[in-house]
């Protein structure tokens with residue numbers, strides 16, 4: 001089978017401080033546990049849509065489980081895994097040891113405790129009101145912010161003491177992501193100016209800054225490191241990277257109001273958000289072109305690697321799914337898609353197709369080289385294909401169903417018609433979601449196989465210092 005037979009084995013073991021390896025591994029396995037838990041809840045929610053009478057108890061009600069799903073996959077899975085990878089990338093590109101291992105280890109405990117407390121609170125109905133992705137009550141989110149702030153301090157000190165003249169482009173993105181996230185969480189949780197429509201505007205700002213200034217720059221920063229390293233060539237253009245960085249910083253922070261197009265917030269604010277949402281195409285073209293042109297001529301290497309295909313898919317989804325977002329912001333299309341399942345498809349195409357695939361690529365690139373333990377190529381292949389096929393089934397079902405839903409509302413047909421027409425698409429989502437969930441179980445097993453040995457055997461193959 002092509003998906004396994006031609007993959008090359010890793011060519012090097014990195015001679016890294018074993019304590020750092022263990023720390024990174026702790027971040028990755030914690031995040032993997034959250035991925036399994038969070039997406040099990042996601043799958044249950046998908047079942048709930050098709051079978052509303054399944055296990056009707058308050059703890060398992062949609063209103064409680066939905067925020068558990070989103071917050072766990074955001075703060076438990078994606079955040080911890082990205083932080084774990086950044087703890088390797090920032091010191092390596094600064095040619096310095098991590099400023100403090102202890103600080104990041106404490107931060108790991110703090111973040112894990114905050115997510116666990118958040119889940120317990122949400123299960124008992126204790127939440128911050130109906131404010132998407134900020135349903136955790138403030139003391140819980142304060143803990144999360146402390147974990148982020150500790151890691152920011154640690155990485156900032158590492159970059160400040162760097163042994164290189166320039167700050168490598170990855171670190172621009174990664175440090176910016178940490179700084180923005182602290183700013184955004186503070187803005188979102190300070191209550192005194194948030195009432196009536198002001199609260200809505202802050203909600204739009206927070207939602208979009210969360211995805212656009214935490215997950216997006218973090219995974220892009222990681223990709224700016226892993227992609228050239230795995231391909232063994234420099235990034236195509238440093239200038240394109242800088243252009244994409246600054247347009248991301250400027251345009252993205254102006255587009256939060258596109259979540260509330262046609263709502264009673266000022267029309268001019270909506271228009272600014274729509275214009276800059278479209279302006280995001282500059283960022284998308286610059287970033288995607290940079291990655292694809294770096295890959296150009298290396299497609300054989302990508303075919304032989306088991307981590308690079310994840311990067312290829314992640315980069316393609318970065319462009320397609322974000323571009324889809326720019327279209328969703330247009331009034332003519334928002335009119336059809338807003339409030340429909342189309343938006344849920346966009347959320348998963350971006351968070352899953354773009355963010356998760358790049359994280360998986362980074363994990364498969366790094367862990368085997370740090371620990372010397374390589375997962376089965378067959379299982380990595382199955383993870384890849386199940387996740388990709390599952391996502392495509394999930395998203396196409398919701399995009400088609402969501403468009404029909406929107407058209408049904410516009411035609412002023414009875415609301416129940418739009419519910420009935422969704423039934424087959426909801427069933428397809430369950431099928432897609434099952435594939436995605438199974439792929440996560442395989443990924444978890446692969447993470448287990450890639451664990452560091454109690455005493456690391458070094459100097460196995462050639463010890464490379466290159467990744």
Ligand code: HEM
Pocket residue numbers: 132207211212215216255258259277278280281284321322323324325326327328329334337338339343346347350351354355
């Ligand atoms: C050019 C970049 C992007 C633009 C212009 C954009 C635009 C949009 C728009 C207009 C919506 C609201 C749709 C509606 O409710 O009618 C939306 C929703 C959403 N987007 Fe994007 N998007 C972009 C990239 C991304 C990325 C990279 C991510 C994830 C990393 C993301 C995650 C989400 C999520 C999770 C929602 C759902 C929010 C909710 O719960 O209502 N988007 N996006």
Ligand code: HEM
Pocket residue numbers: 039040042043044045046066069070073074078343344345347348351352356433434436437
């Ligand atoms: C087995 C895989 C997954 C399944 C079956 C699944 C299922 C679901 C379901 C049923 C919802 C509720 C949709 C609604 O309210 O109409 C949802 C929402 C959401 N999920 Fe997932 N999910 C999965 C994986 C993930 C992952 C890995 C992420 C992020 C890393 C994610 C991010 C989100 C987001 C952002 C929303 C809110 C969507 C919106 O309001 O637009 N999901 N998911």
